[in-house]
Amino acid sequence: MNNIIKVASRLTGLRGILHPVKNVVCANTITQQRQLTRNLWYMSSSRNTDNVTPFHKPTELCSCGCGKVGVHTKGERELVEFLAEEILAERKAQKSKTIPTEIDGFQAKLNGAEVSLSKKTDAETINIRFNVNHTVDTDHEAEMHPNMEKPDMGELKSKPSFKVDLIRGETTVSLVCSFIGPNEQEEGYNDVFGIDEISIYNGEWNENVYAVSGEVVDSYLYDLLLNYLEEKGISNEFVEKLSEYSTAFEQSAYIGLLEGLSKFASGK
Structure with missing residues (x-):
């Protein structure tokens, strides 16, 4: 009887010793409820994977080589490319x-x-x-x-x-x-x-x-x-x-x- 009481106490975390059988039943019920809740959470999460970004997915960087997240527009890329050439030409033309x-x-x-x-x-x-x-x-x-x-x-x-x-x-x-x-x-x-x-x-x-x-x-x-x-x-x-x-x-x-x-x- 004492062994049963100790096991029930560990499962429930409760100190009640007067009703050992009742405590064992409560422990089983709580464990089942927790397991059911966890299963429902997993099921719910699996239905909404489209809105969740996996933590291991690599961050997409701009293809222009700027190192920034996202993608620049065509106009921005063309402007940056032209400015790079123009700055180089102006620096070469500098006399002082x-x-x-x-x-x-x-x-x-x-x-x-x-x-x-x-x-x-x-x-x-x-x-x-x-x-x-x-x-x-x-x-x-x-x-x-x-x-x-x-x-x-x-x-x-x-x-x-x-x-x-x-x-x-x-x-x-x-x-x-x-x-x-x-x-x-x-x-x-x-x-x-x-x-x-x-x-x-x-x-x-x-x-x-x-x-x-x-x-x-x-x-x-x-x-x-x-x-x-x-x-x-x-x-x-x-x-x-x-x-x-x-x-x-x-x-x-x-x-x-x-x-x-x-x-x-x-x-x-």
């Missing part, structure tokens, strides 16, 4: 891998697409500012020959408009300048750039400051202002270097844009 920190004594600072050049003396401060956006042009018109698949666009150069501020104390003389195209050169002159606008003001610039177009000022005054800029180091040669600097910086920014597009399209 690094952007200089100064041009002829003018210290350079970069802020997004904007470039600031600054030089200080005891008498004054000269600031030059320009933006490289939408400044790229070819040095000559595109040439097309019958056997050419693509027209020869020539060398791409950045020729931004730039603002020169000559500052003495609280007074600023501001000259807005731009490059002169080959077809805009006046006979007998070889100027690389011209003056578009002239203004002078105290303190900070605001919209109420008067400005005059370089086209309407006296021609002699115009020439004197160009000579004055040349004395300050802003000569034709300097402006050519400014174009080279802007071209290198613009190309670097363009490559960065292409790389950003590639990462976006590839999901990286």
Whole structure:
């Protein structure tokens, strides 16, 4: 009897000893219920295998080699493939891998697409500012020959408009300048750039400051202002270097844009 009680106690986990036969019956009943429940769970699971991903099933990766889960669209793959070739070509065409920190004594600072050049003396401060956006042009018109698949666009150069501020104390003389195209050169002159606008003001610039177009000022005054800029180091040669600097910086920014597009399209 004691053996039966011990067996029943182990099966049920109960401490009741007064009704050993009843405990044995309860243990059998509980065991049968648990087994029935487990069988029903397996049967239910087998009917819904379509919605269950086996843990041993390998994860499907994109066939383009990006290592990402899923599949890129055709447009994304084609875009990434083209950008890879374009970035490689642009890097090969780069004349300067690094952007200089100064041009002829003018210290350079970069802020997004904007470039600031600054030089200080005891008498004054000269600031030059320009933006490289939408400044790229070819040095000559595109040439097309019958056997050419693509027209020869020539060398791409950045020729931004730039603002020169000559500052003495609280007074600023501001000259807005731009490059002169080959077809805009006046006979007998070889100027690389011209003056578009002239203004002078105290303190900070605001919209109420008067400005005059370089086209309407006296021609002699115009020439004197160009000579004055040349004395300050802003000569034709300097402006050519400014174009080279802007071209290198613009190309670097363009490559960065292409790389950003590639990462976006590839999901990286």
